[in-house]
Amino acid sequence: MNDALNLLQPYPFEKLRALLAGVTPADLPPIALSIGEPKHRSPEFVAQTLRENLDKMAVYPTTAGLIELRQAIATWCERRFGVPSGWLEAARHVLPVNGTREALFAFTQTVAQRDTDGLILSPNPFYQIYEGAALLAGVTPHYLPCLDQHGLNPDFDAVTDDVWKRCQILFLCSPGNPTGALVPMATLKKLIALADEHDFVIAADECYSELYFDEESPPPGLLTACAELGRSDFKRCVVFHSLSKRSNLPGLRSGFVAGDADILKAFLLYRTYHGCAMPIQTQLASIAAWNDEAHVAKNRALYREKFAAVLDILQPVLDVTRPDGSFYLWPRTPIDDARFTRDLYAEQHVTVVPGSYLSRDVGGVNPGANRVRIALVAPLAECVAGAERIRTFVQHG
Secondary structure, three states: OHHHHHOOOHHHHHHHHHOOOOOOOOOOOOOOOOOOOOOOOOOHHHHHHHHHOOHHHOOOOOOOHHHHHHHHHHHHHHHHHHOOOOOHHHHEEEOOOOOOOOHHHHHHHHHOOEEEEEEEEEOOOOOOOHHHHHHHHOOOEEEEEEEEHHHHEOOHHHHHHHHHHEEOOOEEOOOOOOOOOOOOEEEEEEEHHHHHOOOOOEEEOOOOOOOOOOOOOOOOOHHHHHHHEEEEEOOOOEEEEEHHHOOHHHHOOOOEEEHHHHHHHHHHHHHHHHHHEEEEEEHHHHHHHOOHHHHHHHHHHHHHHHHHHHHHHOOOOOOOOOOOOOOEEOEOOOOOHHHHHHHHHHHOOOOOOEEEHHHHOOEEEOOOOOOOEEEOOOOOOHHHHHHHHOOOOOHHO
């Protein structure tokens, strides 16, 4: 067996199950605000495209994917992130993937050089795939705390030259999971300069990029920064996107990676051996999804309504603010976050995730301590009921 498997920590939801094991919840209907699985209705036109192309199950897909899908993605990036027309060549700068989770892991195995002195930098708290991918690639994870004083983003100015020199991949997550914080444009440009200086790759996980609040001001991404810098080769810059959150299609397992053509050429080679080609019927359904924005705007409207209602209930009793994006709340808890989670489940039958389960202790400090992650993915009425139960719990605690 691969010895590196012994380095992997339990997944947050495994720890959550252990925390709640043996607890008898209150005799109330369960409300799960823990798992970030979109619950809004999937677009019917996407399902129809799948149905119309079920005969494609008889055809082996290629790893590179249909050029029509790659072009639809390139065109969407131009439209969404202000990339000048023609900069993103579909055949060189775009690859379809089976969701960002598998892509982030496989990408790390492609790019990382096995060296325990090498580092993969990650925000802290973080999506656990970043850590697991680093460990199984034979590289050491290095955690950058996301604290209030830096807008719940890492303090990149505090990173030493030695750490930057050892860095192989810098993971960004914007909007963040679980913080919902956006990495500012000025910071993205600064990080690109650091990547050039120290020769590391920026891997920007932007799977929540389409969940924002101001329809007139979509948040920028790493491709936007490249466009503003005139960086038409996207050198050392790679972005990850998915239809899961944008289009309420988590079961479709469809996303893409775009950016530096040399890196994607190597990634395609890895994927050819990895055996992860996207089924053709899924690719055709994905084209339909990337070409339509109306359903995405409706999706955002549903989340705006839930955030407004839930914050109105919770802000009088918890230290909680609306994030820059995503569908999470990241409130402070008046007691230890694990105890808060366990007692809330026992008294109100509401499930959330302890913030410390999504973070790592660094220097004796866990940035997720005394916070919980609340996922507003359930229908509005259920989110409101959950928020009311949390308020009752806090008031009577």
